[in-house]
Amino acid sequence: MGKVLVVTSGKGGVGKTTSTAAIGAALAQTGQKVAVVDFDVGLRNLDLIMGAERRVVFDFINVAQGDANLSQALIRDKRVDTLYLLAASQTRDKDALTEEGVKRVIDELRDRFDWVICDSPAGIERGATLAMRYADSAIVIANPEVSSVRDSDRIIGLLDSKTLKAESGEGIEKHLLLTRYDPARAARGEMLSVEDVLDILSIPLLGIIPESQDVLKASNVGAPVSINSTTSAAAAAYIDAARRLCGVPVPMTRPTEKVSMFGRFFGRRAA
Amino acid sequence: MSVRPTQAIRFKGRSYFSLTLAPELPLAEWQNRLDAWLERSPGFFSRNSVILDVRDLALDKDGFLTLLEGLRERAVRVLGVEGGNADWAGPDLPPFMPSGKDVRTPDSETETPVEACVGANRDEAQAPTLATTGNAIRHASPLFIDSPVRSGQSVLNPDGDVIITGAVASGAEVVAAGSIHVYGALRGRAMAGAYGDETARIFCRSLEAELIAVNGLYQTSDEIDPALRKKPAQARLKHGMILVTKFD
Ligand SMILES: Nc1ncnc2c1ncn2[C@@H]1O[C@H](COP(=O)(O)OP(=O)(O)OP(=O)(O)O)[C@@H](O)[C@H]1O
Numbered sequence A: 001m002g003k004v005l006v007v008t009s010g011k012g013g014v015g016k017t018t019s020t021a022a023i024g025a026a027l028a029q030t031g032q033k034v035a036v037v038d039f040d041v042g043l044r045n046l047d048l049i050m051g052a053e054r055r056v057v058f059d060f061i062n063v064a065q066g067d068a069n070l071s072q073a074l075i076r077d078k079r080v081d082t083l084y085l086l087a088a089s090q091t092r093d094k095d096a097l098t099e100e101g102v103k104r105v106i107d108e109l110r111d112r113f114d115w116v117i118c119d120s121p122a123g124i125e126r127g128a129t130l131a132m133r134y135a136d137s138a139i140v141i142a143n144p145e146v147s148s149v150r151d152s153d154r155i156i157g158l159l160d161s162k163t164l165k166a167e168s169g170e171g172i173e174k175h176l177l178l179t180r181y182d183p184a185r186a187a188r189g190e191m192l193s194v195e196d197v198l199d200i201l202s203i204p205l206l207g208i209i210p211e212s213q214d215v216l217k218a219s220n221v222g223a224p225v226s227i228n229s230t231t232s233a234a235a236a237a238y239i240d241a242a243r244r245l246c247g248v249p250v251p252m253t254r255p256t257e258k259v260s261m262f263g264r265f266f267g268r269r270a271a
Numbered sequence B: 001m002s003v004r005p006t007q008a009i010r011f012k013g014r015s016y017f018s019l020t021l022a023p024e025l026p027l028a029e030w031q032n033r034l035d036a037w038l039e040r041s042p043g044f045f046s047r048n049s050v051i052l053d054v055r056d057l058a059l060d061k062d063g064f065l066t067l068l069e070g071l072r073e074r075a076v077r078v079l080g081v082e083g084g085n086a087d088w089a090g091p092d093l094p095p096f097m098p099s100g101k102d103v104r105t106p107d108s109e110t111e112t113p114v115e116a117c118v119g120a121n122r123d124e125a126q127a128p129t130l131a132t133t134g135n136a137i138r139h140a141s142p143l144f145i146d147s148p149v150r151s152g153q154s155v156l157n158p159d160g161d162v163i164i165t166g167a168v169a170s171g172a173e174v175v176a177a178g179s180i181h182v183y184g185a186l187r188g189r190a191m192a193g194a195y196g197d198e199t200a201r202i203f204c205r206s207l208e209a210e211l212i213a214v215n216g217l218y219q220t221s222d223e224i225d226p227a228l229r230k231k232p233a234q235a236r237l238k239h240g241m242i243l244v245t246k247f248d
């Protein structure tokens, strides 16, 4: 039985899709079977980031409605052969997904994969609550700025009330992934500090992903950053986050710009 | 036409917590206060409709209609009217209600925003147990919240204190008939003594609130002394003003 993760944030454009692809690819590179699932009906993106947009024949809604079976709809990655994509429909209405349909697809994916990673749409409406509904665990994406953190807080409230895990009383596991962290701006005090964000959201930190050109470059060539530029700081941070998900105690490194910045940064924090 | 067997219409009993708006005389002055209040809480009445309590106003029908019109202009939606004269009733007017159970003290002044209720103790049997002795109120069971109150959530205890062991997020709201205790950071809104209790207080471990209110008197974050920001503090009423002090 695999583990179902939802990648969610409330606010749009904070890095959910980027993170779904990068963590999915990093997990798959360890040999585990991974399915990344796009829940963003009508605004699908994950297929582009995975470089599979021309290979989509059947999508999530086709499977949920019984028009195709899962094997027909799953697209196997050309680079990592344990990585699969289930695309969202770009043309259908988002009300085409029902709770029962989603449950059936997720149950089947859970049987067949070690990890099922659901890329949630932004917002707090039905699409987002459907994406989190059957998850065992959540990765909450936040950028170090006030509006993103507040929206993440809101999403955590929903995770604690609207998921099956929460309703059963078991509770849903939550991890914070802080993305687009810019050490230079952090040093100038232009962004919330890691401590501020952790203090507000009070859930465990899974990783800090630096703001990086490599993310854009990777998405332009249609590859998760953790496959495309494995030596970049962003890829390394995603790979570490994936290892922490598997229970490996990887020490948390904080993105830094230069050594001098590093000194100033910690000098300030200690004050 | 075929005759179908009569089907019973089903009614379900359900009780709701609603806010009562009780205008005071002279009405013009009360309306000015309402306008000032609305400026600070715009949009409040788009989220909350109210019962209009006209018991103490000695209105005639015209006065009543004028009052309703004034509320309508301010986008206050009136669910029902309490204490009105049954002769005034009309199809385009809100229904007249039998008297509700009071969870306020008789001297309560201002009503307070309530958005929703999360985890509040809504046990009907326990609801109307406020006992008044002079001005002091004996509150019923406190409401304990052991998880952080997240943005968009509201916690409400119409019977007594609210005790929160975690933080209250920006965009969250806590409303209590009694006092509010927050053992984490208070970053959202806290309204103590919300049904009329000038002895209620707010305690928190780190004061970063967007708004604090006791007995309907408000202070927004801009009005709170910056020296108290992020400090452990308590707020209470003194001489009709909110007094915030730091714990050392
Ligand atoms: N670490 C990063 N460094 C630089 N750019 C980034 C980083 N992470 C994400 N981005 C960029 O931010 C934009 C939004 O990212 P992404 O599409 O992953 O967000 P999202 O949360 O899925 O958005 P939506 O809510 O629209 O689905 C993209 O252009 C992406 O390339």
Ligand SMILES: [Mg+2]
Binding pocket: A016, A017, A018, A040, A045, A119, A120, A121
């Ligand atoms: Mg996306």
